[in-house]
Amino acid sequence: MYTVVASAVLSPGRNLTDDEITDLIEAVIDDLDTTTVDPSVSTVRDGDDVRVTVSVTVDGGDPFAALASASEAMLAAFHAAGVAVEGTIAAWDLHSEVRPLQPV
Numbered sequence: 001m002y003t004v005v006a007s008a009v010l011s012p013g014r015n016l017t018d019d020e021i022t023d024l025i026e027a028v029i030d031d032l033d034t035t036t037v038d039p040s041v042s043t044v045r046d047g048d049d050v051r052v053t054v055s056v057t058v059d060g061g062d063p064f065a066a067l068a069s070a071s072e073a074m075l076a077a078f079h080a081a082g083v084a085v086e087g088t089i090a091a092w093d094l095h096s097e098v099r100p101l102q103p104v
Helices: 018-032 063-080
Strands: 002-011 037-046 049-058 090-100
Touching: 002 063, 018 037, 018 049, 018 063, 049 063, 063 090
Parallel strands: none
Antiparallel strands: 002 049, 002 090, 037 049
């Protein structure tokens, strides 16, 4: 199993309200709950932009497969929430990291 963490800057072109950010987080989490384990989303404001960090756990023994699986789930979740779709909130400065989970 691997934990995959991805962060991106969201540029809505205006200052999102706290409620809009909460709705975005809820929409992303709801979607990720159906495809991954223990999804987590955090946000930090930077002017009109919002840096979002998403963490999910995926099953498997290959880190590249884990990254691909998590990336696909995150892409679907963000698209469902209206992010990175033409004409809505743009995403940029994307970073990702894959960490193996150690047996307890």
